[in-house]
Amino acid sequence: MPVTVLLVDDEALVRAGLRAILTAQPDIEVVGEAADGAAVVPLVRQLRPDVVAMDVRMPLLDGIEATRAVLRALPEPPKVLVVTTFENDAYVYEALRAGAAGFLLKRARPAEIVHAVRLVAAGDSLLFPAAVRALAQAHGPARAPAALEHAALTAREGEVLRLMARGLSNAEIAHRLVVGTETVKTHVSAVLAKLGARDRTQAVIAAYESGFVAPQEGT
Known part of the structure; x- marks a missing residue:
């Protein structure tokens, strides 16, 4: 079965570019588009995409609130891949904290975009260690989460x-x-359960914010 994708961006040109890149792949199908976050939940309920490629800055409902809404809407929600212009955007960090599986720059190469969709659809997270570390330092002052x-x-x-x-x-x-990879999956599941994290992204953010992982360790 192909990986199904919903594109959400207020710029029609960006949506068209992403659609052209993704539909050129035999294992990926773009099932719908939206120009604002407010339209996402109804489309997710109707189309049941595997991945939502979500712009982080939109006029009516931004990618942060749209991500929260998507994750609340269904017991098994799609993976949210935030698409952004700037990797140091505070909106990106808040979207990751809200439950996005990762983020992708709009200037990414076509191969990187395709890889990102496949990666998050498979249940992995798309993290750029240096960028997430910088985001945590700039936009997420240490909170020392009790869960950690x-x-x-x-x-x-x-x-x-x-x-x-x-x-x-x-x-x-x-x-x-x-x-073995199954052993790693078991350890990852245990880490997520103990931290009360939805996915790897939230676990990593908690690790940075609490100081469990020092900045130099993420390099």
Whole structure:
């Protein structure tokens, strides 16, 4: 089955460009478009896309609130991939904290856009370690989330979280730790459960904000 995508951007030219790039792939299908975040939830209910490519800055309802609305709307919501012009945008950071699976720059190359959609559709997160670290430092002053303070992560779970913060996929973490990918998936699931995080992105943000992962560790 192809990965289905809903495009949400107030610029018709951007939507057209994304549609052209994605529909050129045999395993990706663009099932709909919206020009504002306010139209997203009804379309998500109707079309049930796997991925929503969401502009972060829109006039009526921005990508942050639209992301929150999408994640509340369905018990199994689609993955939200924030599309932005500037990686240091405070809106991007808040969208990630709201539950977006990752973000992508509008100037990204076509191959990078296709890879991003496939990646988040498969349940992974699209994190750029340096950018997320900078966003956390600039827009997310340390909060020391209670969930992380009392999570009681095992040594191996902590190691996995630190590698997640470096942007490594499950397969890359498995290679680094010389274990199977299923073992890594088990550790990742345990980390998310203990932190009360929706996904890897929120877990990594919590790790940065709490100081569990130091800035130099994300490089």
